[in-house]
Amino acid sequence: MSSATTAPMLVALLHGPDRPGLVARVAGWIFEQGGNIIHADQHRDMVSGVFFQRIEWVPSEGAASADTVAFYAFAASIGMQARVISSIHRPRVAIFVSKFDHCLHDLVLRWKSGEYTCDVVAIISNHRELESIAQGYGIPFHHIPVTAATKAESEAAQLALLRSLDVELVILARYMQVLSDDFLKEFSRSVINIHHSFLPAFAGGKPYHQAAERGVKLIGATAHYATAVLDDGPIIQQDVTRVTHRHGVEDLVRKGRDLEKIVLAQAVRWHLESRVLVYGNKTVVFD
Amino acid sequence: MSSATTAPMLVALLHGPDRPGLVARVAGWIFEQGGNIIHADQHRDMVSGVFFQRIEWVPSEGAASADTVAFYAFAASIGMQARVISSIHRPRVAIFVSKFDHCLHDLVLRWKSGEYTCDVVAIISNHRELESIAQGYGIPFHHIPVTAATKAESEAAQLALLRSLDVELVILARYMQVLSDDFLKEFSRSVINIHHSFLPAFAGGKPYHQAAERGVKLIGATAHYATAVLDDGPIIQQDVTRVTHRHGVEDLVRKGRDLEKIVLAQAVRWHLESRVLVYGNKTVVFD
Amino acid sequence: MSSATTAPMLVALLHGPDRPGLVARVAGWIFEQGGNIIHADQHRDMVSGVFFQRIEWVPSEGAASADTVAFYAFAASIGMQARVISSIHRPRVAIFVSKFDHCLHDLVLRWKSGEYTCDVVAIISNHRELESIAQGYGIPFHHIPVTAATKAESEAAQLALLRSLDVELVILARYMQVLSDDFLKEFSRSVINIHHSFLPAFAGGKPYHQAAERGVKLIGATAHYATAVLDDGPIIQQDVTRVTHRHGVEDLVRKGRDLEKIVLAQAVRWHLESRVLVYGNKTVVFD
Amino acid sequence: MSSATTAPMLVALLHGPDRPGLVARVAGWIFEQGGNIIHADQHRDMVSGVFFQRIEWVPSEGAASADTVAFYAFAASIGMQARVISSIHRPRVAIFVSKFDHCLHDLVLRWKSGEYTCDVVAIISNHRELESIAQGYGIPFHHIPVTAATKAESEAAQLALLRSLDVELVILARYMQVLSDDFLKEFSRSVINIHHSFLPAFAGGKPYHQAAERGVKLIGATAHYATAVLDDGPIIQQDVTRVTHRHGVEDLVRKGRDLEKIVLAQAVRWHLESRVLVYGNKTVVFD
Missing domain, CATH: 3.40.50.170 (Formyl transferase, N-terminal domain)
Structure with a gap:
């Protein structure tokens, strides 16, 4: 999908047991670190009760590395497995x-x-x-x-x-x-x-x-x-x-x-x- | 899309000028009213800078009408045009x-x-x-x-x-x-x-x-x-x-x-x- | 497929071992009976050497029944299994x-x-x-x-x-x-x-x-x-x-x-x- | 489309005013020259009354050039415009x-x-x-x-x-x-x-x-x-x-x-x- 911005972004993929407030907590956490969400997409498997999310944000300047580390801890605190990738990482x-x-x-x-x-x-x-x-x-x-x-x-x-x-x-x-x-x-x-x-x-x-x-x-x-x-x-x-x-x-x-x-x-x-x-x-x- | 739950839901469609924190604010507002977000999908038009969102949530029991009224005021407060529809409304x-x-x-x-x-x-x-x-x-x-x-x-x-x-x-x-x-x-x-x-x-x-x-x-x-x-x-x-x-x-x-x-x-x-x-x-x- | 004509047509489906001259013989037979071919489509299975054909024609006036009977005999004479159906037959x-x-x-x-x-x-x-x-x-x-x-x-x-x-x-x-x-x-x-x-x-x-x-x-x-x-x-x-x-x-x-x-x-x-x-x-x- | 044979083939594309017997005449002509039709596909435009055909055949050994020349004359004799191409021609x-x-x-x-x-x-x-x-x-x-x-x-x-x-x-x-x-x-x-x-x-x-x-x-x-x-x-x-x-x-x-x-x-x-x-x-x- 198109992105006019070229600032490096972070992408997180997370999943875990669904419970009220997850979307708000993830979005809130990013906002608190000064990040700006560009895309967010979530899905809830109604049968298994699992919550899935992909969220893409521009971190505040210079904060990409620190945000990455901190996000893992944050995700664990809400019971989610996560993976965070920088948009400029070249596998x-x-x-x-x-x-x-x-x-x-x-x-x-x-x-x-x-x-x-x-x-x-x-x-x-x-x-x-x-x-x-x-x-x-x-x-x-x-x-x-x-x-x-x-x-x-x-x-x-x-x-x-x-x-x-x-x-x-x-x-x-x-x-x-x-x-x-x-x-x-x-x-x-x-x-x-x-x-x-x-x-x-x-x-x-x-x-x-x-x-x-x-x-x-x-x-x-x-x-x-x-x-x-x-x-x-x-x-x-x-x-x-x-x-x-x-x-x-x-x-x-x-x-x-x-x-x-x-x-x-x-x-x-x-x-x-x-x-x-x-x-x-x-x-x-x-x- | 499938929904195993049969509780009435509210769906909001909103759009307006993009700015940091919108996803967090909308999700946070719903969470504060005791609602549980089931689906949320947003899009940002990179050319026009417009933010679009569709968000679907189960309001806390008995709060559907009050939430609907309050959401319009909330959306206006963040510069968004909104429409809120109950999932049980039959046009x-x-x-x-x-x-x-x-x-x-x-x-x-x-x-x-x-x-x-x-x-x-x-x-x-x-x-x-x-x-x-x-x-x-x-x-x-x-x-x-x-x-x-x-x-x-x-x-x-x-x-x-x-x-x-x-x-x-x-x-x-x-x-x-x-x-x-x-x-x-x-x-x-x-x-x-x-x-x-x-x-x-x-x-x-x-x-x-x-x-x-x-x-x-x-x-x-x-x-x-x-x-x-x-x-x-x-x-x-x-x-x-x-x-x-x-x-x-x-x-x-x-x-x-x-x-x-x-x-x-x-x-x-x-x-x-x-x-x-x-x-x-x-x-x-x-x- | 479109057909502006409303005259009853005959459709034959035939298949059997391929050999030179089959297209010519079938088309020739129809022409000899005064029929006019509207569509013809054939296929040769290169692996099995089987010839398949669907051919649709307007028989000469009043000849539909006689042509149908005669076609079965003709098809047998060239080693083909056939089925002939009138376009006005309503199964x-x-x-x-x-x-x-x-x-x-x-x-x-x-x-x-x-x-x-x-x-x-x-x-x-x-x-x-x-x-x-x-x-x-x-x-x-x-x-x-x-x-x-x-x-x-x-x-x-x-x-x-x-x-x-x-x-x-x-x-x-x-x-x-x-x-x-x-x-x-x-x-x-x-x-x-x-x-x-x-x-x-x-x-x-x-x-x-x-x-x-x-x-x-x-x-x-x-x-x-x-x-x-x-x-x-x-x-x-x-x-x-x-x-x-x-x-x-x-x-x-x-x-x-x-x-x-x-x-x-x-x-x-x-x-x-x-x-x-x-x-x-x-x-x-x-x- | 598949072709197991590697013998050179001739392909003719022809079109002209439809009239009874065209399929039979073309197939008959090829058969008379000793050719074997591999594919033939024809279409009749019901509105304009134009007949279209593509026909592909293996000519008898050594006859490809002569058949090509002769086909043009034959096509003209039945009122058709034609183009004949050898399958081994490399444009x-x-x-x-x-x-x-x-x-x-x-x-x-x-x-x-x-x-x-x-x-x-x-x-x-x-x-x-x-x-x-x-x-x-x-x-x-x-x-x-x-x-x-x-x-x-x-x-x-x-x-x-x-x-x-x-x-x-x-x-x-x-x-x-x-x-x-x-x-x-x-x-x-x-x-x-x-x-x-x-x-x-x-x-x-x-x-x-x-x-x-x-x-x-x-x-x-x-x-x-x-x-x-x-x-x-x-x-x-x-x-x-x-x-x-x-x-x-x-x-x-x-x-x-x-x-x-x-x-x-x-x-x-x-x-x-x-x-x-x-x-x-x-x-x-x-x-």
Whole structure:
């Protein structure tokens, strides 16, 4: 969403048990520190009684760091879990790829055009096919082959690299390997995957073949956080496009590429703007 | 949006010049009266510096009326224009029709199924074709013919009827007459119209013919508040559907009927839920 | 699709093993009988080598019956399975319902407005809730209760009724009972069902609850021919609409109603216009 | 659309006054030459009585050139205007740009990935900003400045270049200059433009500003053949995306970029696959 101001802002995502007065207390706290709220969006899950909020404010001059620290204490005092991010923070991002290049091009071009506030610090692949593309964009390329036999070793190498680069976000841009539960636990930061179907339909391998086989009239793509259960993590974004009997599997693949790009790009954008709050196996997206 | 609670709520729509602390002050005021905020949504127009808010709360028991009165004073004290509506208020609605029945059926069936909190108290038409439908639904039907020569007289009759029925909302459900500027000023309450094109394209008469003539690949429908300038009022909702060279004008008319129903129904729903704030010639829809 | 002509037309749907010259032979045959082709659409499944065609023509005056008979013989001579339907044939239709009325209203109103070439001859229900609606529309209502103990008996009664009314198409308009394999075999004509999810996701019961549980960002509806395997028949039409974390199950139900109506209405329309050709577990829709 | 076969095919686009037997005669002619029809799609404009057809066939071995020549004569003999294209013909394409790079990247990456059968032989710009991108892709870049004073001269230089390169298709990929009527007449081949609005709404300059001003709820993009009247040529493809009051002009610009890319890419694809037939100021797209 548009913002004419360029002053650094703070964004807080918080959630916890609902009770009267939460909106007033959070807004009041910010006002007391001299901050000015730019956007605030809250949601109350009527079934579970959980309160969710995303709030974005301009802190008083020079107070961003102190406000950040103080907000965590304040949130705890009202029983909320919180995360506070500065709008000028540039998370370090690694993109995992295999041989498909469409999502890679799309993400990097958006990043270079200024759509994303982040630093793409590495492209990591189990193949060498996309190395020259990485070089063309001036992004370090790391070839870490993966085989059934060497998977544990390869993941250790990936983790070591991610740690040494202080990567905060991994994007699986049609990376054709499943990350192990251990990898995800060890990394412990966000991993966004794009699956080329409308989940939960057609989880697992070859979803376009499955779709053609079933004769569906729409194909989809789903961006989600990766979890230990394959294709089952919290969904961030989904979209579909119409197909007919005239479209063979190769047409689904071609049409799907556009879907995958758009859906992954949107999910990454929301994540980088701190608009996504995960709870349970679902997301609240403050759009 | 879902609400498990059935306690009456108050909804306030407010707007005015932005300044620091508004969110905190409004939330604080409600908290002080013992109210519990259920939803709050605000927007700041960065270009004009205007602050917009929709806030929904459960007042403390028995305080709904007093809170409503007090809120107007409070809003004025912070420089805001406000409107406060109780969630149990049932506005009285009149539907204007001519000969097309699809939007009429759609609106009435939604109303009867409980989608709308309102009372449909009259169906008003310049023709008699839909009288039996009105009777079938048990809604009073009023035949007020309109000709070029008698237009002023007819509008006077319509206004007298609306006043006698205390109608708060008029829905033009494919009513094929233009309401005069005088009528709109006199009525001074909301009039929602459905135009069968994606405005501002194809304003005026025979939009499907215009669309077929121009060879567009999508046709649309637009629900808007009626103003003195034909098809130029604040837009509430729009949607489109794909057409091809295979679709003649009669196909556009048929496909358009579904669009018109969905778009008008959504606009009416938002209006009745106090989600639409008009400013200038635009709307803010708190969806 | 639009047709300015009102002369009765013949529509043939044919499919069989592809070989050179099929388009020419079919078109040539029609031309030889003095027919004039209005539309023709063919498709070749590149994987299976099957040829599919829908062809619509105005037969020479008075030749419709003779052409129909002769076409079957001609199609067999070129190795094609065929079905020929006159555009003025009005199939007799029964609508099965339980307690939800939205799809029923929608179908009947479209039928009454002239969108469908058919005769709705019966509304059949396992409950009495919608009886007065049927009466309001002047359509015979048949109450055939179904319990686990009496299911076989109830289906026998339904079949007897359908036979006595010479019903050619059954529409399950949110009918909340599963038809047995035996019923479908016995009836042996088309049964169109609307399932309130984007199949194959969320087959079976309570799909909106399943969707809310999984946290999907789009909900869907699927119209398909009923087969012995629940929610697994050939898909005719699907569509989706966007939902967010703000939508509880009751909102999904409400939004889903509009989807269900549109998707079922479109599938019925295509079926009645002889645009749907089933092969294997898929459909070719000549739109 | 999928094609498992890799034999060169011929595609004919034809149109002319409808009369009985046309489908049979065309199919019969192809069959007589030993060709095998792979796809055929025809349309009859009921209002104007014009017949349109796209037909795709595998000619008998070695007969492609002879068939092409003969088809023109045959089409003339049945009163049809025709165009015949070989599926292996690679038209030479020039892309015109100014300073925006998103459509350029998108088109070139699709071309490099094999989506388009053509040769991109030049990128022509009135500015130098995108020169390094052209070089990165290895495509010759031509800088031809345009000012009000030198427009005629600049267009002469552009035309000379296009002729020397034997360019068959010009794509205006957000080229911010209007081509003169003289240029279009002289060039006499196809020019595809992308306009960043849902035409005919918001023709002319700054359409996103116009859209924000009017408060529309959807923004669009339109790909069309360029003609002497600005933004008024035959429309090939259009699409829209939803916006809200939260989206300022810069958000519309960002969201619009994705629309522009998708809509232009689709129009170019259809054009290159000989799926677009222009008649009057409209197109028939055989999708």
